[in-house]
Amino acid sequence: MSEQNSGASPVPPLDSATSAGLEIAMRWGAALGGPEQLKIAFDALEPQLKREHQIKLKQMEMLAKAAERSAREKREGRNHAFRMTGVIVGAVISTAMLGAGVYVAKDVWWLSTLLCGPSLIALVKIFVLRRSDPDDVKLLGRAARGASNAAAQAPPPPGPTQ
Numbered sequence: 001m002s003e004q005n006s007g008a009s010p011v012p013p014l015d016s017a018t019s020a021g022l023e024i025a026m027r028w029g030a031a032l033g034g035p036e037q038l039k040i041a042f043d044a045l046e047p048q049l050k051r052e053h054q055i056k057l058k059q060m061e062m063l064a065k066a067a068e069r070s071a072r073e074k075r076e077g078r079n080h081a082f083r084m085t086g087v088i089v090g091a092v093i094s095t096a097m098l099g100a101g102v103y104v105a106k107d108v109w110w111l112s113t114l115l116c117g118p119s120l121i122a123l124v125k126i127f128v129l130r131r132s133d134p135d136d137v138k139l140l141g142r143a144a145r146g147a148s149n150a151a152a153q154a155p156p157p158p159g160p161t162q
Helices: 016-032 035-104 109-116 118-129 134-153
Strands: none
Touching: 016 035, 035 109, 035 118, 109 118, 109 134, 118 134
């Protein structure tokens, strides 16, 4: 009788790890005096393996939580830097617009009202609060039209006196 007509399923070729494991199990079984003693030894070893497995799971869970916490802290740090940049940019722009509005107020009052009016508030709102409403755009358009109409009606500035 050959392997092909014996009716038994063929044994798959074993890799080196499996064959090494089987060899170790056979040596343990022989050293302990048979399969019954090996089963008793495995039954005694099982609670320890379960405890080690639970410890390993807890360690992995703690590592995952630490990684999540670290990622959250990095994200919060980036968000804080982004918001602070917006506050600083808003402060610089508003200070520049106010300074320019005060500087040109004597000669070009309509430009001063445009620089220090609703456009200033809208830009600060965009940079600092990170939001913009449609009413802001309408208000800016109205202010720009009013300033340009005032500029058209304003008398020309007096010429330099010599």
